[in-house]
Amino acid sequence: MSSSVKLKLKPMKFFQVREFSPSYRWEELIKVYGTLDGNPAYLLEFNGDLTFEENLARYLRIDSILYQDALFVLREEFDDPRNYFAIIEAIARGKTTLGEIVNETDLDRGLVGKYIPVLRGGRTRQERGASKRELQEPEGQVLHQRLLLQLLV
Numbered sequence: 001m002s003s004s005v006k007l008k009l010k011p012m013k014f015f016q017v018r019e020f021s022p023s024y025r026w027e028e029l030i031k032v033y034g035t036l037d038g039n040p041a042y043l044l045e046f047n048g049d050l051t052f053e054e055n056l057a058r059y060l061r062i063d064s065i066l067y068q069d070a071l072f073v074l075r076e077e078f079d080d081p082r083n084y085f086a087i088i089e090a091i092a093r094g095k096t097t098l099g100e101i102v103n104e105t106d107l108d109r110g111l112v113g114k115y116i117p118v119l120r121g122g123r124t125r126q127e128r129g130a131s132k133r134e135l136q137e138p139e140g141q142v143l144h145q146r147l148l149l150q151l152l153v
Contacts, residue, residue, distance in 0.1 A: 011038030021048030028052050035059075042066055078118075083107060087115055 017033050018024070020043050024032070031052045036042040045065055046055055059066040074081045074088075083105075090104035098116075102109050 009040050012040055012043065013038065017043065020046050023048060024052075036066075083111065083115055084119060087112060087119065 014029070014033050017029055017036075017038060021029065021032065028051075032043075032046065032055075035052075035056065036046070042059070042065065045059070047058070050058070058064060061067060071085075074084055078084050086105040086107060087101060090101045093104065095101045095104045098109065098112060101107075101116075102112050105112065107115075
């Protein structure tokens, strides 16, 4: 019989991140910490032999843990994630104006206009009055995903 154990690890401190990439300059370490929020699972995927930009490109692949976590959080945090996914994908394809995003997604202009500020601000279910069960998500996870969304937006 097999069993699994879940551990809730706290984010690593800034100076601990240096152990994952000792050759990085302080400026690069700040980028790493700011992007990964000291998340141990994300840092384990980090390759200190690659540049920050190369690692970021790896994290944004569809099969990466960071990409999958972002999708998971979007599903958990937003009432209708399909529309948010469509908007984020349009922005990732270079559509940056409201008109371009509307044309790319075929969503109503008013709906897109309502969703974009939510993506920028990352209003969570907690901020919208979520149930107790929904509020038991690990702290920091939503903040980390907000940073990823800001990179996309």
